[in-house]
Amino acid sequence: MHQSTPVIKKPWIETPLIESATLSKLAGCKIFLKLELLQPSGSFKSRGVGNLILSALKNPANKNKAVHLYSSSGGNAGLAAVHAARDLNCACTVVVPHSTKPMMINKLRSAGATDVVQHGASWFEADTYLRENFIEKQPSPEENAVNVYVPPFDHPDIWEGAGSMVDEIAAQLPAREKGGRQVAGAFPADAIVCSVGGGGLFNGVVAGLEKHMDEFGSGTDIPGVKKVHVLAVETKGADSLAHSLKNGQLSSLDAITSLATSLGALCVAKKTLANAKYPPPGVQVSSLVGSDADAARGVLRLADEMRLQVELACGISLEVAVAGRLKEVMPDLNSDSRVVVVVCGGSNITAEMIAEFRQRLDEGWE
Template structure:
């Protein structure tokens, strides 16, 4: 396992950033799309999960150990773990709840390397699956019956969103966005070349990565002189999966009683503690805006992206697309005129088909809101 950072490749890619004329026309400002759905696993999860796995493989304390990665997931995080471990040549076990769709189960099994990937179903929800995983494989590593002296295997827990390495990985897209956006003629030193970044929030790994990535970027460019005009990070959620908005209203970390939204990829009843901290007290130069829409809004975003850009994403991603054209955005991000710039993280997701999008279209025509 003692590979150098130069020989161990990154299991994610630099994704394109494109401007959408159609969305810009509706929004009244320039809308750019960061196409994370093109990551190897089909979602932004490749960055964070991939970075956690790669970091563990490069850790000197793990030298000469056979690392086995264990991921608890409702789908996309597990798929990212399977794809990353497959590409980096190590085994992976993913535990998903019985609520995971057959479509996602088949994608998980198809993505893995033969003999090195195991997909286990346990529990009614992610929390039960995660508890089973940690108790069976992480807290009790000797569960296979072998004595410690016979074991050279180390089990590594891969959570779906709550880990610093995951946030660091997600944050890698910030410098990419800054380099890909066209420069502004009037850009002040160190300023970020967009007014806002919109991202979907489930457990908050993506959100926290973007906030940390912006903080790193602003300080690296401007030192102690943070630009006066802040970058807004718009945290988009759907009603019934709005655990961050719920905690923000309460002013403390709170858990939803249940997930009632159909955007199940946002299905964390409670965000990571660091996420709420970042939202309540963001770093200098960053402001956080909460946006909560309906499942119908999310579906409109999915259909809009399919019609205008020929891209397929989950409901959990569609809510960020719709947030970009919402009237609320204009009041939440002041000064968004024709030259204003909004970046939407098209986070992707693999639990979607053309047939599902056609169903969303029919339901919207029937009055789904």
């Protein structure tokens, strides 16, 4: 009797998309929130990291081997790897720099990390240590095991996983109408706003839109339908994409000076810059940068208006969307425009931190 291959559970969920009347009024357009903070790990990272891990488990070369995952992130990517590993019955070790806060290390351990190793002063040093000691040095054949590298953002499987939210957005929003008639194949949002660290989320959004355009035509081929705008948002001091765009080539920041440490990639992935400079047909990309104080305002808006708790790296996208910045790159924005803000979430936040942001803003933080 033929025995079917067991189905491996996806370690992420479909998240709600909700419209906020209050935020829409503030922004002058229809604001929809894609609630990625509801993912099992607390952020969108569950999608990309989860998809990479699924691919590793389905790889024939790893069949019947004990898979041990190694993640070089003390932040949301590491937490996503640990949650996915727990769901998929794998071991997971996370290597973090010494700058990682005790709160995050405790979260990694509580979520079920096999081990949390601290090494180096930066993510780059932690990542180098991980690859040299656990990925380049694999278990012996007799152990029948494999060590799998789980990077935080720079991998096609991660982009594909993050892009899965675009299919959900397309299904969750009503079809686009023109002159009272639905326009078949047109993506139902005018813009998607997302935060950029190394570019895993941004690359996923662009890839997801490209897939949609391929299925329904290029987007530019549909009469009366404009390109979908993707707004890539960063904070000053962690604006590695804006820095590379300004220099016209892939360039590294000297240091991360933003408090939004989840955006703290000194240099974006090569694919991130390529997508920003040469997006696929039907997609337009704009880079916007705000301050840490702007990010804090976004955090407070989500806490006060929507009762949602997110970190600074997420708050900056909401603030850019509702505080008048959209008009800079979308001059034709109007009350019927549909803008989706990816509420990417993040675990580096507490009620006490939000209260501190409020106090600093009251004292004139700009």
